[in-house]
Amino acid sequence: MDDPELQDIRARHEARIARKLKGEYESAVLHLADLVNNNLETPARLASVRIDGATHTRKSFLASLIDPHITPFGASDTSTFGSVLRATRDIGHLLQKTDIFSSVNAKLEPSRDPLALPGDVDLTLLTRERGRLYLKTSTEVGNSEGNASATARVRNAFGGAETFEANVSVGTKTRRSFQASLSAPLTATLDTYGDLSVFAMDRDNSAFASCTEGLRGVKAVIRRGTRTAGQHEIGYEGVFRHIAGLVPSASIRSNSMGPRDAADSLGGDLFWATGFSLISDIPGRSHWPLKSHLFLNAGQLHPREPSQSFRQAVTSCVTQPSISAGVGIIYAFDPVRVELNFGVPLVATKSDGIRKGLQFGMGLEFL
Template sequence: MDDEAPLSAPPLKPPLQNKSAPRDQEPSGDAEKLRKWHEERLERKLRGEYESAVQHLAELIHDNSETRMRIANIRVDGANTTRRSFLAWLIKPHVPESSLSNLGSVLNTTRSITHILNETDIFASALPTLTISRSPLARDGDIDLIFKTRERGKFFLKTATEFGDGEGNASVQGKIRNVFGGAEVLEGSVSLGTRTRKAFNLSLSAPLTSSLKTRGELLAYGLERDYTSFASCVEGERGVKATIRSLVKGGIHEFAYEASLRRIGDLKPTASLSIRESAGQTLKSAVSHTWSHDTRDDRTTATRGSYIKTFQELAGLGGDAFFYKSQSNLQLSRPVWRGSTVSFAMRSGVLWPFFGKASFFPDRFQLGGPLDVRLFKQNSMGPRDGVTMLGDADSIGGDLYWAAGVSLISDIPWKPHWPLKTHVFVNAGRLDSMDRSKSFVDNVRTCVSQPSISSGIGLLYRFDPVRVELNFGVPLVASKSDGHRRGFQLGIGLDFL
């Protein structure tokens, strides 16, 4: 045994190479492909581990959802400028009764409180943490719910140049968040523009319910509109408005009271008799209700969904104006084939003065232009009076109107991702004064049975948040008083027919 040779490994003989099968389509030769393969493989591994951990956590919570657990304390850290009484008002409705509290209800409570804190627009972040309660009076299963928050900046200032709804303006806007520590917002703006020469407003809004679905707002405003392009005058307005706005399952309701002083002045030498009779000041004191419901997938170029809005106003709670005013707006969009959408829109309105009085110019409707009945001049449809040196009479507005349009919107061939689209459209509408010698039904029948119609093609560009259209077409039917145009027309705005 002593002569026995020591053990040794057998000699290795070439070739020395990996003869195992390729792992998960592992590339060979190209270093870049190999690097990308390893990154994708690691990403799949991490994703699988994450999904497994989430599934395990979900199963763990489900299996213990009935375990008794009670929130002993709730604390919001980082809310330095927010009132404690306001936070308690928000949080209290979401805290379950102690006798019904378990792990499932605690997690639901955490989720709902996090949501309501984010909804206030006070906090940039709100991260919840559950810890075992350290109170000397704590019982088994008691926990503390702590939110680590970071408040948004209190002050905001912005300057902007905007184009839309047939005009352009430059503005300065300011905002102060959480003014008194209860999610109040103080906003103000000053602007100078083409049609609205100057405007200012100052508003203060605050939540009225702990769900934050109802807000109140006080607004003071003033503006000056230039109507010399179609009515040979300038309108100035100053007013105050109180609003309650509520978000419910069926849409948004807005109840408002408004008192405004209107002034028609700065008449052109060629102003018509009707405009001259409208010159001066009038006071309006009115209550109103607005309801809207929006299911569109996009506000400016919807491919599906609907939008409905109604507005009712009653004036006569003091002041000079006595009338009932109603407006409605409907939009429907549906895809017809790949890359194409058909859109239908309709608007209507009626103004009914009380006590046999004629309506005032500032309260009447105007119609025509690239945003409603295309290929008609801005606010050029309906009743007119007088003749200017250029041969155009003043548009004095009307008490009854309707407008409808159908558009076929399509993608640019081979470029469906472009914000540039094509569309073909047909528009119709009419604006009339109310003839008191006829019944209301007869007035409506006359207005509907004698429409002005236009048709054309164009390009539209979605330049968020506005929409730009360049159209070419002709009016097919027009009333003698309508101001129409042939050829190209440019429109920039938020709400097109």
């Protein structure tokens, strides 16, 4: 083990070296800043720009970003070193904005063109492209539904900062769904984008209506701006919806409040719901994640009759609630919550699809 006195001497020596290096670095930075500031008005022209590392990006797309910032030949009398620095900054910002590159580093050097004029400089941008392909699979269980999905995303799909994404899923209620979209910049400033997407979905509604629902659609959008400064968009969406596959309904539980036509729930125009829950520790087991609870829920789904005013419809909906109560145990592991309850309906309309007894649920949100 080293002598404590020697350790103290070594520490002081290292501290002096660190202070000296820090001072030299700060001095060099100040000198460089003075050098740049003193030459901002010096005549200079950005003669050419070269990008290294953009192996999957179209040259024509890069040229559309860069060309507006290159000073035309013969205009060197109006171009200065300061404008060259600003153009370098703007080009680097645009390349980062494309989301194609993970790093962009700039280097300025005197132009190597044999016809170059005094003050002409070349800009070299050393870049590294991001990974292009992203794949994800997932399964989700909750809110009385389970599904499995796969998502694929291709960045810079055609070499012009386009993004292609597709998602497909299968499940217990939403039997099949598919969505594919292509997004691409429309202007050299990257402030305007165009999005084109197609989608399809088949949903099983037999739990509350004797049918399945299918959607097929296409959507086109032009959007401009940023999320921080404000974004505007104009779009068109066309959807084809069909109801098919009539099947008998065995039991009506979820989505069964309000009026019905035989076994099919018809929905309504006004809806409200509220709930009260009292959660407590299991006696003698306060450290358990398992808790007991009492609950009381009330709500109503009400159609508005043509002969009713809006005020009459609201009054009728509020004053004729369906009410249920029960006890149970819950287990919460954020963000999923699992419940096992014994519940009974206290008040219900004739058309409500009621259930009583033990009920098991897993989901993200509960009333």
